[in-house]
Amino acid sequence: QKTKEGFFSKLAKAVAGKDKVDEEVLDQVEDALISADVGVDTTVAIINRIEQRVARDKYLGTSQLNDILQEEIMSMLTSAPSNEFATFDVPAGKKPYVILVVGVNGVGKTTTIGKLAHNFKKNGKSVLLGAADTFRAAAVDQLTIWSDRVGVPIVKKEMGSDPSSVAFDAVQSAIARDSDVVIIDTAGRLHNKAYLMDELGKIRRVISKKMPDAPHEVLLVLDGSTGQNAIEQARHFTAATDVTAIAVTKLDGTAKGGVVLAIANQFRIPVKYIGVGERMEDLQIFDKAEFVDSLFSLK
């Protein structure tokens, strides 16, 4: 709250004694959005919409500008299907609920899986993890430590095994154990590497052989400090795996993750979770209004 006031008090100063939103005020809004990684195109679109509304509605004061900004930016964030996102829950009738986690290298996939498992478990769900990153050094060990920490079972094979077969086994084992949720980790891969993206397609297909409507969720993990390249990540991962939701990590740092605005708007993918630390408690359900506020915070 304190940090948020920084921007708006600055804004208040800029608009003091003015009866309309002028160039200077809009420049400040623009700077705040650009420095939050919102990107030039999206920022220009937001500014244009504000200018139009201000002309139409007449500007009243900073708190109104705040409201208009909130509204306009929030309208860019896709809404999640109703009833689904309020808690760490999974829809009924899909058991086990299969979540495939994808993303480029080092964004926080494995950690997010650990946190998700913790939160689902806390919410009374039985969880199983699938260690389908058989490539990166000690990736299986890392997920194993998370499974111990949270206290959930893990399905794994040797390093170098076919990730599809691990995913298949994980779903099979979750069915056998009557688990509520199975979360499958995959190796980090850059989206411009076609052969690695094809491998994800294969993992998807193999999972659906075991369970035709699975994976029910493909969670794309984005690093909150990534700039405009995140748009390309969303584009390619969506093309390869039909991404259904996004998790934005590392928002406990000074980066704002504003690029997800462009992504949610352009690809109509809802942001579902945010990562705010390295502990298992550090995962939150995405809150639109809070996110928009944080874009303007001076951390």
Added chain:
Amino acid sequence: MFENLSERLESAFKQLKGEGRINEINIATTVKEIRRALVDADVNYKIAKEFTDKVKDKAIGEKVITSVSPGQLMVKIVKDELAELMGGKEHEIDLSGKPTVILIAGLQGSGKTTFSGKLANFLNSKKNKKPLLVAADIYRPAAMEQLRVLAEQIKVPVHIELENRDAVAIAQNAIALAKQNGNNVVIIDTAGRLAIDEAMMTEVANIKAAVNPSEILFVVDSMTGQDAVNTAKAFNDRLDFTGVVLTKLDGDTRGGAALTIKYTVDKPIKFVSMGEKMEALDIFYPERMAQRILGMGDITTLVERA
């Protein structure tokens, strides 16, 4: 995002055609487009502005002569400025210490552990050194195991103390061990940390104080956005690092963070990391990076057509 940069610049340049000299007015659109391209490439927006203002000052008054199109002229000025800014003197890595201690630091997931392995491999196979890798990340699950696996792959020794909860002590022990075993380079991999995490920044500053490294390399993901300026500044304030490593350049990011960091802390970029394999390491080429940030594929075509 960049498909139409050349188009945009081309139409901006058209306005220059037929003018005698570049002036404040006829260059305005071009400068704006270049600034926009830089911000799109994740260059910090304030730095992009300062940079294009400087370019503009250089260009104003230049004669637009028929043999060189105004477009070519501008492109040349921009690219040269950028390459100069990114480059400066060549900085070799300092290997004179006995042993040479190299401290690796950066944000979470930036590629420190992978780079530590690559650097050890490079020094071992190309520079005839005997490196020792040190696992001083006591936090991340399986961080030590990760370094152990990489060390095994490249056949370089690694110092690990699984039960020790003191990263400073691990680093100190490793140096004693290196002296004993005749390792002339010690590479210390540390945990990822946020620049605003006071306790963690103190830890890495304490490691520095305890081992007196001759190189401190700040490892940064080339996909980083506007925040690169804060992070680089904070790490540099705390550690006064000696060089930068840019990772994941095998992706398709423009890598504007490289310009941001160079501009902010003026430390040389010593290595680039471009893949997950232990061999995927290269030295830094300022010219290439300048082209990449500008989306030079576009501009080169444009110049050819101009």
